[in-house]
Amino acid sequence: MAKLNVNGTDREFEAEDDTPLLWVLREQLGLTGTKYGCGIAACGACTVHIDGEPTRTCVRPVSTVTDKQKIITIEGLSKDGSHPVQKAWAALDVPQCGFCQSGMIMAAAALLKQKAKPTDADIDAAMTNICRCGTYNRIRAAIKVVAKGGDAKSAGLTIQHVGDKA
Structure with a gap:
């Protein structure tokens, strides 16, 4: 089991090292607000924040993100749309x-x-x-x-x- 800090919570998942972060977020963790658009990091539908930096997750292997880094998805930006x-x-x-x-x-x-x-x-x-x-x-x-x-x-x-x- 691997672990990521997503929206302030440590979350466990199982995936191959080369699995795009997008698929871990959507399929393993159920955070479907982040979208798949192009698969080549061109459109930005898959953008999340990693340590405050906008990052396109469709081409980012999950193995390149540590459990010490803070991932924020659209679901974590605010709980009630108040951002x-x-x-x-x-x-x-x-x-x-x-x-x-x-x-x-x-x-x-x-x-x-x-x-x-x-x-x-x-x-x-x-x-x-x-x-x-x-x-x-x-x-x-x-x-x-x-x-x-x-x-x-x-x-x-x-x-x-x-x-x-x-």
């Missing part, structure tokens, strides 16, 4: 299909922890995840809401949906 990034995502209706959003949220949370007031260039550099629905404007707006320390309304940001009356 500022999650609240901004909801307030601005960021997700469409939602498939990529757990990875996006994890990448955004890491960015904001490293740079509380990111510039557009900082956001562009950090947010390399792929959203097939193209919600990039909403993602940028939600990050800016959190950076301004408020909610969408107080930050002066709104998203108008197709069919909404201005």
Whole structure:
């Protein structure tokens, strides 16, 4: 039996050394919020934090993570969706299909922890995840809401949906 610290809890699992961390999280530990998207670390749907760093888990062998490292998945970001990034995502209706959003949220949370007031260039550099629905404007707006320390309304940001009356 091997052990990982995931979301603040030591968890045991059995897997081959070359098994991607993503599959251990999903299949062995039942944490299905982290998604499989591409299998080549390009899309970012599988992003979690390892010791605070956003990490794509679909290509990360589980043997490269020690039980001393702290893994945080989307389930561990907050128990009730109260993390500022999650609240901004909801307030601005960021997700469409939602498939990529757990990875996006994890990448955004890491960015904001490293740079509380990111510039557009900082956001562009950090947010390399792929959203097939193209919600990039909403993602940028939600990050800016959190950076301004408020909610969408107080930050002066709104998203108008197709069919909404201005």
